[in-house]
Amino acid sequence: MPHALVHEHLEDDVSRLVDNRGSNQAVDDGPHDPQDHLDAVPQQRHVRAREMAPLILTHYTVVSALGKGLSETYEALRNRRSGLRPCDFEDVGITTYIGRVDDVEDVFVDGGSTSAELERFDCRNNRLALLGLQQDGFIQAAIEARERYGAHRVAVILGSSTSGILETEHAYNRRNPATGALPSSYLTSHRYTHNMFSSAHFVRTYLGLRGPAMVISTACSSSAKAFATAARFIEAGFCDAAVVGGVDSLCLTILYGFASLELMSSGPCRPCDENRNGLTLGESAGFALLEKSKHAGRPGAVALLGYGESCDGYHMSHPHPEGTGAIKAMQAALLRSALIPGDIDYIHLHGTATRSNDSIEDTAVHSVFGPSTPCSSTKGWTGHTLGAAGVTGAVIAAMCLTRGFVPGTLNTTRIDPILSSHVMLDNREQPVRRVLSNSFGFGGNNCSLIFGTV
């Protein structure tokens, strides 16, 4: 039999929580006292069911093959400078291009007085995560949020598809020839490197955050879905703010894996081109600090307005041929943000540049938005960064909103005539108020996010 479970004062606690939940009294949703263990009182709903209160991205940043941080990313997009290069990752013998981030190898995972605790996280994936955190004052912003709300009121919700699997790939090369055993140094670091929770564990440890945490791993929609879960956690009262985002880094698994699926282009990818012949893999890390507008809202601030999640229920590695799952995700995001298709100024496509993905996404976009809404894919700049593609798209969307800029599509010379959406080749300078960004993954897992200014 389990222990006697009823502890009188805890029972009182839960009763009070439940009483508060059921009452109509105004609930203060200001920063909570860190000492208050009743911190989970769910906030009152500010909005009608299915619509969400905008959440402000008070700080955000990204590192990809385009560069480190917002300025380098923006300059590369604006000057149409691709981050893709012939594959020079380790000794990979595949004829392809990659979006590799420079200097990841030189990042030192160290945290001063807590460095022993942090060094065990050392691997390419967490080095890339740290490189991301170090841009645009993100670490300072997260520390300020920690001080403002209390460490346990700030969540860390990240997305990744392969985590630090590169460490395991390396360890398999160093198996004991007699016993097949993995090296002992790998065995003790596995939890902090390859295990799927590693990146969130690392980021939360590095930033000294103690709120809810998890890694979402739904292949290429992972870090988009992190925004949706964070929005729910804030609305449910599980936290007041969240560090959201994701990180995925190059590894043999994805390079040889996508090669086996014959989905990889031998040259730089050409999204939506009539002669597109596959994707280019990349790596990136991106982060955003999500807060309620009541605390962080200011005119012109970038906000998450809506999210939509769905599945195809069709195939592990091929999207539904009619794009029904993608349609459902975009429609759900519109519903959640109380917007109509005409309110969206620009669609950041998933746009991986495989023949079927681009045409199916086009079918889905056209069915929701018709032929006029401008859309483009930035994969020709960054490559497909898999689990980090969602947050990369989110940060690009935020830059569109703040800089009055819309990227076109790079490397593409002639748009496939079978596509019926308004795919843009050239960049544009124009005011942008609302952007929808798509992320679709293996297993038929879809997520659309809508960002706007408030």
Added chain:
Amino acid sequence: MTLYVNGIGTLGPGLADWAGSRAVLAGKSPSYDALPTEPSASLLPPNERRRSSESVRWALHVAQEAMQQAEADAREVATVFASSDGETGVLDRLCTALAAPQRTISPTLFHHSVHNAASGYWGIATGSQQSSTVLACYDSSFCAALLEAAAYVQIEERSVLLVAYDLPSPPPLYAARPLRGGFAAALLLTRNPAPRNLAQFDLALSTDHSQEATNMDDARLEALRSGNQAARSLPLLAAIARQRSTLVRLEYLEDQYVLIRVRPC
């Protein structure tokens, strides 16, 4: 935050289904060690079942049991899958192949290696297009999934099937993560009460660490609970099985706990 349990599935040593588990967890029959039978996961088409990994079959087996018990329509239910270690059997084969000179891996091996393989197969088997979130939080994966599922039920106003599962890795990976035994559990959670409810949950996050987390008195069940994140659900399942109002305290992260007042329905 209030929600209701409408169906449960279990698979583990001596816990082959909910009917059997309920008797063991309620203390009405003794716990015992028995290798669980091979999961049927009969909703998968035969060719998909043959290709799928063992952990996918475990996950889908308990998912199917919970849904059948509740007579719920999978196309109307969102899912949250929780696995700490994912497809370790596939990853072992993948890393072995990548360590060989030719580095030849099959397309099937690759797309089965993703952490969301079970979620993808659930979608294929049921045709459901509802949201599916797959998450990892090491030994706290079940707890994280319970929070995500509860928030989803509350805010999206849709039932959620929570599926937690992990199997011990094959060697040599086993030495890096020695899970004591395989376990999978599924709970169908709904927002509103219904005639078939098995229990009511009032759930809250807490940082009060003045009390110990709830564990299992039975040594065999406690070993399972502490050795596999999916089995961290056992105190909750035991409270449901005993049909008494019970406060369950699950350890989430360091000083974070999930408190669940379990009430019989």
